[in-house]
Each structure stands twice: as C-alpha cells, then as structure tokens.
Amino acid sequence: MSELDERETATVTTKVPARLDRLPWSRWHWMVVIGLGTVWILDGLEVTVVGSIAGRLSEEGSGLDITDAQVTGLAAALYVAGACSGALVFGRLTDLYGRKKLFLVTLGVYLAATALTAVSFSAWWFFLFRFLTGFGIGGEYAAINSAIDELIPxxxxxxxxxxxxxxxxxxxxxxxxxxxxxxxxxxxxxSVGWRLTFALGVVLGLVILLVRRHVPESPRWMFIHGRAEEAEQLVTEIERQVEAEKGEPLPEAGESITVTQRHSIGFGLIAKTVFRSYPRRAVLGLSLFIGQAFLYNAITFGFGSILIRFFDVSSTVTGYYFAVVAVGNFFGPLFLGRLFDTWGRRPMIAGTYVLSGLLLFGTAWLFGAGMLNAVTMTACWCVVLFFASAGASSAYLTVSEIFPMETRAMAIAFFYAIGTAAGGISGPLVFSGLTSSGVVSDTVLAFCIGAALMVAAGIVAVFFAVAAEGKPLEQIATPLSARDTGGGAA
Known part of the structure; x- marks a missing residue:
C-alpha cells in the first residue's frame, strides 16, 4: 500500500503547470486577484474595527458589559485562536477537497459569524463570535494563498x-x-454605531462572494487528484480567453511533469515531508511568522490605548491616526513587492525584517525618552511598518511556495497557526497589559520584544531563505506525487 494514499488512480503526464506559468498577465488574472485577494481587506477591517472601537465598547451605554482590556486582550486573543484553529481545520480540508470548495465555505463562515457579532447582547456572545469570525478568516489564509500561488505565473x-x-x-x-x-x-x-461597523464587513463579504463564484479550481490540484482531463480543459479555456484578449497566439509551454494521481495525502507524510525533508525551510517559516506576529501585536493591539493614555488623544479620532499608519503599511508591499521578484527573496525578506526591527528599537528609544507626540509617534510607526508589512506579507508567500504542492495548504495553515499562536495569542494578552498600564517603560518593553524577534527572523532568512523568484512551484519543491523524485532538500 502506498504511503501517499491507497486510492491511487493513474499515472499522467501533463504540461498544466508550464502552461499556466507562461501566460502573460491578463484580465483573467485580475479576476483571480479580485475574487481571492480581497479577503485580506475583510481581515484588516475586522482587526482594525475592534482596536478602534475598544474604548467605546467599554463605555456605559454601549450595550455590552465589557472592559477595554477584555476587548484588546481576551477578544483579540480569541479572534487569533479562532484563526489558528480555522487554518488547521480548513487547511487540511483544502488539500483533501480542493481550493474552490473551501474558499467558498470559509467565506460563508466569516459572513455568518460577523453578522452575529454585530448583534451581540453580552460579553460572552461577543467573545464566541469573535472566535468564529477568526475561524473563518484562518481558513481563508490556507485556501486562498494556495489557490493564488497555483494560478499566478x-x-x-x-x-x-x-x-x-x-x-x-x-x-x-x-x-x-x-x-x-x-x-x-x-x-x-x-449602542448602535459599533454594530454598524461589523455589518459593513458582512456587506463587503457578500460582494466578494459574488465575484469569487467565478474563480475556478486550481488545475494543479485537479491533475494530482484524479481530475487531469478537467484540468486540461480548464487551462485550455483560460488560454483561449488570454489569446483573445492579447490578439496573438501564446508561446509554447515548457517541460511536462509526470505524476501518480492520489485522492489525498496522509497527514503523517505531510508532517514528515515538512520537517524531515525540508528542516531549514521549516525553521524559516516558523521564524518569519513568529517575528511578524509579535511585532504587529506590539503595535496594533495597543495602538488606541497608547494614543489615548500617553498623548491624550480622544477615542473618537484615533481612527484617523490608524488610517495614516495603515496607508504606510499598504505602500510597503505595493512599492517593494516587485523587488522580491527582481532583487530576490533572500535579500528582500532578510532586509525588510531586520530593518523594521531596528527602526522599532529606535522608536522605542524615542518614546521612552519622551521625544515623541501623537503625530511623530504615528510617523515613526508608518516608517517601521512600511518595511515590516512587506516582510510580513513575504512570510505567507514563503511558506506557500517552498513546500510540495500536496502539502501547500496544510503547510500554510501549520506555520500560520504555530507562529501566530506564539505571537498572536500570547501577544495581545502580554501587550495589552503592558500598553494599558500607563507606564512608559512597559510600552517600551512591548516594542523591544517585537523588534528583537523581527531582527532574529531576518537573520534566519539570511541563511535559510530560498531563491524562489521567477521559478515554477514544481522546481522550488518537487510534488510528492511526481515520479522519479529524489527526495526533498533542506
């Protein structure tokens, strides 16, 4: 009996991966990006809304008997715990049943849980549905990153x-x-305003669901899981659309790949592949996720509290400050993203991690010395997170491309769950206490913890990052189902 799965179907030779990788950018790719990528907008909305409305939820008349520390600490930790759990559960199901089925299911979970959060009538209800909202979002990470990497050249x-x-x-x-x-x-x-913020998340999610229905299954997943003919037909249709748009024939596809089809891959083999065949890559993935999770929790979950307690900013306008920081975060991947494909993964991953950590150390020193006000503090955060955002995004890119295709969704889920659990569950609990204490040295310590772990992850990337730029996924990590493979690499 095969260690992969006893339900072997057939051995097939296909050029599906090469055909997808040689496609020029087209409207079809934009449809994939809009249909799948917009989920991160929802996640950003969720996390930011809770941070921004924390002060209001704890005020009398909000309709909830809840404290500021519970919102930024316990509720945040439960949201992340739900995301970690959802990533593991849906990550496994994504590898078993396909990308499309799961990225529709996970969005449905998110929509239902967010709607129920909006009608919370007690603290326990709010906590429960924050967990379930995270459960859906965590599942999105595994299903969506898998599909995007397998569909984009x-x-x-x-x-x-x-x-x-x-x-x-x-x-x-x-x-x-x-x-x-x-x-x-x-x-x-x-008692109404904060509920409307969650309701907007539901509206956006429904719009995304309408677009996402048109995103196809990953042909790469299909030909390994006994659906080679469907995969060929799907890629042929994609090629027809692209050729019609460009008005010229596509170039010849590159090399073919031969695989023994399986309906599923055993969990034990997935774990052995990730940790025994690719130990250096496993260390890299954990380091990147833990580093970015701690840095972001050091800043974002205490953002409003820091502005209110140390700079006397009104809770009604903290959203303006956070919007400025968020723009800086988006500009990082937007302007630096191309360099990850041209300069290469290793220098860019290591550089963004180390530089953002050093800049946060500098921010902590300035804050501790009393040299910052609300505006200059926000400016410092913008600079730090310009580089940190590109680095954090590269963590998801890294773990989604450096392991074999059959393990992709589960690998994303595992590293997200472990790294985020370390930084994203313990982080809010630790940092909410430090930043809400009103003691300057406690907040400085929170910043330094996040900065140190970010620098450490960058150093790991110097030695362990994989030069994956421009390469087909099958060259970065040979599929487990491929014939005549020689095993993994460190």
Missing part, C-alpha cells in the same frame, strides 16, 4: 502575493475611518 507570483497580503491594510484604512463615523454620537447612539 511564477514571474509575477512574488509581487502579486505581497500586494494581495498587503491589502489587509486597505481594510484597515476602511475600518479606521468607518470607526470615526460610527463612534460619532451625533450620528449614531453609542
């Missing part, structure tokens, strides 16, 4: 993946500005 993969992941911050801008409007008591009562 290799020469564009780095910049597209970074910009898509960076679009989280477009949602953050929307959430920040929306919170300013929703928290204006001259427009909405205190």
């Amino acid at each position: 290799g020469k564009y993969r780095g910049r597209v993946d970074l910009i898509i992941n960076g679009s989280f911050w477009l949602g953050a801008v929307a959430g920040a500005l929306l919170s300013v409007l929703a928290l204006n008591e001259n427009i909405f009562p205190p």
Whole structure:
C-alpha cells in the first residue's frame, strides 16, 4: 500500500503547470486577484474595527458589559485562536477537497459569524463570535494563498502575493475611518454605531462572494487528484480567453511533469515531508511568522490605548491616526513587492525584517525618552511598518511556495497557526497589559520584544531563505506525487 494514499488512480503526464506559468498577465488574472485577494481587506477591517472601537465598547451605554482590556486582550486573543484553529481545520480540508470548495465555505463562515457579532447582547456572545469570525478568516489564509500561488505565473507570483497580503491594510484604512463615523454620537447612539461597523464587513463579504463564484479550481490540484482531463480543459479555456484578449497566439509551454494521481495525502507524510525533508525551510517559516506576529501585536493591539493614555488623544479620532499608519503599511508591499521578484527573496525578506526591527528599537528609544507626540509617534510607526508589512506579507508567500504542492495548504495553515499562536495569542494578552498600564517603560518593553524577534527572523532568512523568484512551484519543491523524485532538500 502506498504511503501517499491507497486510492491511487493513474499515472499522467501533463504540461498544466508550464502552461499556466507562461501566460502573460491578463484580465483573467485580475479576476483571480479580485475574487481571492480581497479577503485580506475583510481581515484588516475586522482587526482594525475592534482596536478602534475598544474604548467605546467599554463605555456605559454601549450595550455590552465589557472592559477595554477584555476587548484588546481576551477578544483579540480569541479572534487569533479562532484563526489558528480555522487554518488547521480548513487547511487540511483544502488539500483533501480542493481550493474552490473551501474558499467558498470559509467565506460563508466569516459572513455568518460577523453578522452575529454585530448583534451581540453580552460579553460572552461577543467573545464566541469573535472566535468564529477568526475561524473563518484562518481558513481563508490556507485556501486562498494556495489557490493564488497555483494560478499566478511564477514571474509575477512574488509581487502579486505581497500586494494581495498587503491589502489587509486597505481594510484597515476602511475600518479606521468607518470607526470615526460610527463612534460619532451625533450620528449614531453609542449602542448602535459599533454594530454598524461589523455589518459593513458582512456587506463587503457578500460582494466578494459574488465575484469569487467565478474563480475556478486550481488545475494543479485537479491533475494530482484524479481530475487531469478537467484540468486540461480548464487551462485550455483560460488560454483561449488570454489569446483573445492579447490578439496573438501564446508561446509554447515548457517541460511536462509526470505524476501518480492520489485522492489525498496522509497527514503523517505531510508532517514528515515538512520537517524531515525540508528542516531549514521549516525553521524559516516558523521564524518569519513568529517575528511578524509579535511585532504587529506590539503595535496594533495597543495602538488606541497608547494614543489615548500617553498623548491624550480622544477615542473618537484615533481612527484617523490608524488610517495614516495603515496607508504606510499598504505602500510597503505595493512599492517593494516587485523587488522580491527582481532583487530576490533572500535579500528582500532578510532586509525588510531586520530593518523594521531596528527602526522599532529606535522608536522605542524615542518614546521612552519622551521625544515623541501623537503625530511623530504615528510617523515613526508608518516608517517601521512600511518595511515590516512587506516582510510580513513575504512570510505567507514563503511558506506557500517552498513546500510540495500536496502539502501547500496544510503547510500554510501549520506555520500560520504555530507562529501566530506564539505571537498572536500570547501577544495581545502580554501587550495589552503592558500598553494599558500607563507606564512608559512597559510600552517600551512591548516594542523591544517585537523588534528583537523581527531582527532574529531576518537573520534566519539570511541563511535559510530560498531563491524562489521567477521559478515554477514544481522546481522550488518537487510534488510528492511526481515520479522519479529524489527526495526533498533542506
């Protein structure tokens, strides 16, 4: 009996990967980007809204008996715990049943949980549905990153993946500005405004669902899972659309690949492949996720509290400050993304991680010395996160392209879950206490923890990052189902 799966179907030779990788950029690729990539806008909206409305939720008349620390600490940790759990559950299902089925299901979970959050009548209800909202978003990470990397040509993969992941911050801008409007008591009562911010997430999600219905299954997943004929037909249709748009025939596809089809891959083999065949890549993935999770939690979950406590900024206008920081975050992947495909993965990943960590150390020193005000503090955060956002986005790109295709969604889910659990569950609990204490040295410590882990991850990337720029996925990591493979690489 095969270690891969006892339900072997056939051995097929195909040029599907080469045919997809030689496609020029087209309207079809834009449809994929819009249909799949916009989920990060929803995630950005979710995280930012909660941070921006934390002060209002804890005020009398909000309709919830909840404290500021519970919103920025417990609720944030539950959201991340849900995301980690959802990534693992849906990541496994994505590898088993396909990308398309799961990216429709996960969006449905998000929509239902967000709608129920909007009608929260007690703290426990709010906590429960923050967890379930995260559960849906976590599943999105595994399903969406898998599909994007398998549908986007290799020469564009780095910049597209970074910009898509960076679009989280477009949602953050929307959430920040929306919170300013929703928290204006001259427009909405205190118990209504914050609910409308979650309701908007539902509306955006429904729009995305309409577009996403037209995004196809990954042909790469299909030909390995016994659906080679469908994969060939799908790629032929894509080629027809692209040729019609460009008005010229496509160049010849490159090399073919021969695989033994399987319906599924055992979980044990996935774990053995990731950690035994690719140990250096596993260390790299964990380092990148832990570093970025701690840095972002050091800043974002205490953002509003820092401005209010240390700079006397009103809770009704913190959204403006966060919107400025969010724009800086989006500009990072937007302007630096191309360099990950041209200069290369190793220098750009290592450089963005180390530089953002050093800049955060500098910000901590200036803050501790009392040399910053609300505006200059926000400016410092913008500079730090310009580089950190590109680095954090590259973490998702990295783990989605450096492991064999059969393990892709599960690898994304695992590294996201472990790295984010370390920084994203413990982070809010630790940092909310530090930043809400009102003691300057505590907030400085929070910044230094995030900065140190970011620098450490960058150093790991110097030695372990993979030169994946411009390469087909099958060259970066040979599929487990491919015939005549010689095993993995470190």
